[in-house]
Amino acid sequence: MLAAVLDNIKEINVREFQNPTIPTSGAILKVHSCGICSSDLKFINHGDRVKEFPAILGHEIAGEIIEIDKNTSDFNVGDRVALAAEIPCKKCRPCLNDLENLCDNVLSIGTTIQGGFSEFMPLSKDLLVRGPINLIPQNLTYNQASLAETLGCVINAMDFCRMKSGKTVAIIGAGYMGCLMINVARLLGAKKIVMIDKDAKRLKRAEAFSADIYLSTKDLNSFVQLALNEVDNEGFDAVFAACSNTEAFKQSILLGGKGAYINLFGGINKNENDLVSFSSNFVHYRQITVGGTFSSTKNNHKT
Numbered sequence: 001m002l003a004a005v006l007d008n009i010k011e012i013n014v015r016e017f018q019n020p021t022i023p024t025s026g027a028i029l030k031v032h033s034c035g036i037c038s039s040d041l042k043f044i045n046h047g048d049r050v051k052e053f054p055a056i057l058g059h060e061i062a063g064e065i066i067e068i069d070k071n072t073s074d075f076n077v078g079d080r081v082a083l084a085a086e087i088p089c090k091k092c093r094p095c096l097n098d099l100e101n102l103c104d105n106v107l108s109i110g111t112t113i114q115g116g117f118s119e120f121m122p123l124s125k126d127l128l129v130r131g132p133i134n135l136i137p138q139n140l141t142y143n144q145a146s147l148a149e150t151l152g153c154v155i156n157a158m159d160f161c162r163m164k165s166g167k168t169v170a171i172i173g174a175g176y177m178g179c180l181m182i183n184v185a186r187l188l189g190a191k192k193i194v195m196i197d198k199d200a201k202r203l204k205r206a207e208a209f210s211a212d213i214y215l216s217t218k219d220l221n222s223f224v225q226l227a228l229n230e231v232d233n234e235g236f237d238a239v240f241a242a243c244s245n246t247e248a249f250k251q252s253i254l255l256g257g258k259g260a261y262i263n264l265f266g267g268i269n270k271n272e273n274d275l276v277s278f279s280s281n282f283v284h285y286r287q288i289t290v291g292g293t294f295s296s297t298k299n300n301h302k303t
């Protein structure tokens with residue numbers, strides 16, 4: 001089969017690769033669609049999370065089950081399925097606390113096990129039984145369904161911020177995830193959504209989505225006041241820093257209003273300094289919750 005194979009750091013080749021053999025009590029998936037995640041770029045450029053080379057990345061997957069070993073799961077040949085990234089053990093402390101996405105013994109599709117940048121991929125019994133795999137509704141195409149992984153991550157991020165009707169929302173970073181956040185926040189009834197990015201071109205593209213205000217600023221210090229003006233200086237109820245920039249993380253906290261939730265959504269490359277300093281009094285007296293969310297659970301993906 002053909003696959004996009006990561007043969008080494010910064011060395012990805014579309015080439016012949018041996019067809020997968022069907023795992024015991026597992027299945028073979030014919031991949032129809034697989035999204036490229038910004039984390040894939042981290043894996044390609046820095047080798048983050050990749051256990052060994054060659055590796056086949058890709059965790060935003062939609063395809064069809066074309067072969068199944070034994071009926072040990074709820075799936076059948078011909079099923080259209082979408083997959084997300086993390087296969088949890090369901091036994092460790094995070095798993096038992098409904099944090100399957102943070103499993104201590106996680107198997108990650110597209111890094112620790114083969115991903116979807118290939119024509120076919122093996123689905124282990126563990127993946128079929130415990131993994132983030134869901135049937136695709138009839139009205140969705142494979143391309144649409146492959147976006148469910150990213151949407152699951154956004155839903156996890158919204159849950160952390162207790163998103164509900166009437167909230168004011170600031171999003172820093174008009175990349176794909178930031179744009180998705182606009183629409184999900186809107187669906188959840190956000191009262192006002194302000195999108196901020198230092199790249200005016202990217203911000204322009206994000207106008208296809210339904211934010212109320214688009215703020216472009218080259219100076220990371222100046223956007224805070226500009227954004228606060230949009231909510232009468234009261235601060236936002238939910239702030240999503242959908243970027244990988246510690247300076248933006250620092251500013252995102254200053255956008256928080258009383259009782260706000262700040263989600264530092266982007267990871268920082270493993271060789272970069274990820275320290276962020278902020279005023280503890282600002283957070284304390286406003287009862288602000290600063291945190292982050294990573295990946296998604298099977299339920300986030302299903303939603």
Ligand SMILES: [Zn+2]
Pocket residue numbers: 037038039059060
């Ligand atoms: Zn991803």
Ligand SMILES: [Zn+2]
Pocket residue numbers: 088089090091092093094095102103104105106
């Ligand atoms: Zn676990």
